[in-house]
Amino acid sequence: MFLLSLALLALASPMFAQEAGAAGAGQINWVKVASVFAMAIASAGCGLAQARAVAASAEGLARNPVAAGSIRFALILGLALIESLALYTLVIILL
Numbered sequence: 001m002f003l004l005s006l007a008l009l010a011l012a013s014p015m016f017a018q019e020a021g022a023a024g025a026g027q028i029n030w031v032k033v034a035s036v037f038a039m040a041i042a043s044a045g046c047g048l049a050q051a052r053a054v055a056a057s058a059e060g061l062a063r064n065p066v067a068a069g070s071i072r073f074a075l076i077l078g079l080a081l082i083e084s085l086a087l088y089t090l091v092i093i094l095l
Helices: 002-011 030-063 065-094
Strands: none
Touching: 030 065
């Protein structure tokens, strides 16, 4: 694998050559790259938090079925607040 990676790097070096007139033509927009990573991290965090919240509420309902109303209310409120993280991140990215 090392030799294959080394061969790929050696063969790809002409790809990085730049023409004389194309000084700023192929630059990477780092703001977009950072935005993609921020949205990915926020989405992953929201997914994990929502999974833990649903698991905890299901366990709470299994232990105490009488408290279903209050557990459901707390679950919906918590899921809305968790989802707002992803929405706020999306709004910041689009601005």
